[in-house]
Amino acid sequence: SSQPRRRHISAIHKSLGRALEQCLNARRCPAAAISLVLLSRISSFAAAQCNDTHAQLKVAITLTEDEFNQNPFAFRRVVVRPSGNVDATNYTNRADYDYYENLADFEACVPKEGACLEVTVSDLPADSYEISWDGSVVETGRTHKGEFGSGITSTEIGDYCLPTCDDGEAVFEYQYWSSLGFEDYRVEDLEGNELFGCDNYQDDCQGDTFDTLHTYRECLPREGCYRYLVGDNFHRIPGVTDAESSHSLRWDGKPIAKAEGKLFDSVLFGEGCPASECGEDESLVELFVHRATSDLACDEEINLSWELSTYEDGAWAEADSWTFPGCADTSLYHEVRCIPKGQCAKFTVTSSKGSELVWPLYSLARDGVVYRRKELSYFDKLEETTFLGDSYECADAEALCLGEGEALMVVNVVAPDEYELDGKSVPAIPGGFDWARISTLASASNSSNVYFDPISTELGTTYRAWECVPDCEFEVQFEAEESLAEDTFAQEVNLFGCDDGGEEDTGDEGDGGSTGGSAAAVAFTSLAGVWVVLGSLALA
DSSP: OHHHHHHHHHHHHHHHHHHHHHHHHTTOOOHHHHHHHHHHHHHHHHHTOOOTTEEEEEEEEOOOHHHHHTOTTOOOEEEEEEOTTOOOOOOOEEEEOSSGGGOOOEEEEEESTTOOEEEEEESSOGGGEEEEETTEEEOOOEEEOOSSTTOEEEEEESSOOSOOOOTTEEEEEEEEEESSSOOEEEEEETTOOEEEEEOGGGTOOOOOSSSEEEEEEEEEETTSOEEEEEEOSSOOOTTTTOTTOSEEEEETTEEEEEETTOSEEEEEESTTOOSOSSOTTEEEEEEEEEOOOOOOOGGGSOOEEEEEEEEETTEEEEEEEEEEOTTOSOSEEEEEEEEETTOOEEEEEEESSOOSSOOOEEEEEETTEEEEEEEOOOSSOEEEEEEOOSSGGGOOHHHHOOSTTOEEEEEEEEOOSOOEETTEEOSEEEBOEEEEEEESSTTSOOEEOOSBOOSEEETTOEEEEEEEESOSOEEEEEEEETTSOTTSOEEEEEEESSOSOSSOOOOOOTTTOOOSSEEEEEOOOOOSSSEEEEEEEEEO
């Protein structure tokens, strides 16, 4: 190939240069030798030149052989491809460095007209190469951990990357690191009309499976209000496979969101957006659903029905209902509703028949607190209810738990705002948490966490579960992955509807405070095993 040949010629140049230096110092240098060396240097210089319509793109690599051999599993390569969606160029190029003998500077003459290119450098230390464009050094762009080696960088070059907007418009920019193609995302107006995006259910998100920083830019009227939505059924574990495997957004040149490590996210932007989607005395209930593509015929798909109810004057009243149709042409479904603050609410999802193949992931939150995040796995018809109490003023066991002798258990798990893995900050906590309620009564039943099964746990997030339990005498055991530190999560268990014979309630959830019951904080305890018991608390 041409690259080993260039490396061989470069080695000859160096050898001849040393020989020329030695003979000149000794003042015994044949004229033919001087001519040969000068000719080779001139030829090399000429080979690197580009004509007036082209610019030289160069990645100068200085990695030593010892450094190269330190990581035999690295996938070292330089990939050049069109960046963004301006469609001004179709230029592509690539160099793979499987062996040290292949390692050489990447050089190419690229047409200047329409140039907007992404230069991706994989598994080369940041201080072992330098990127230049048209004779000027370019600052290396965004980086992420990658799966092996020294990380991956993405650098955008060229003068044609930004779209030309009309007066009164601004540029929206979306970027996403991906190892397996795209995640589902879209931008819509507040009426839910899609403006642009990509959806795997429509098979329009196909991209390079190589680690790439996908970029999309669009001009939008400044005075509008827009919603960005993103969802991902498969999410890489931060710190293990991908430290920056989610999106970042810019609007009018300014960053508006960087939500790495999130399975779902919703962002409002634009000068016409309200300060809040709900009033001061209202709570925002937000539902996300993401389903993977399937080969089922449309009439075999499962319709999912949702109902949001509030508790008023001693009875449940339907606040709203809607359906996620099985034949919907989208993988990502999203709804928001406003309900009065402090009011008890419940959310119910039902299906008329079961599903063996399509298990959508859904997330339910109230004012940013996650109440359910799990796959809807069901073989028979489904009916699943989630209580959405935003304060302990809602903890009326007689209203929420109608079974004889039932009590209300409220579990809070709070993820930290920051987390380090192997001495480095990561955007999310790999793995999740679990708990089990174990009754101390021989005739009573036990239960376990059916509310959350996250692949990774989002930082700074509160996970809350309200559950009706058949008795007031049980233990709660918390679990998490072995790699997590003892104080990773803060947990709290509160019990309502029992005689207050236990410890004093220490809960301060929401604005309502507590209204009675037993509560205590539970600390992690590290034990051996893939899953470890973090602590247990007897409530009576």
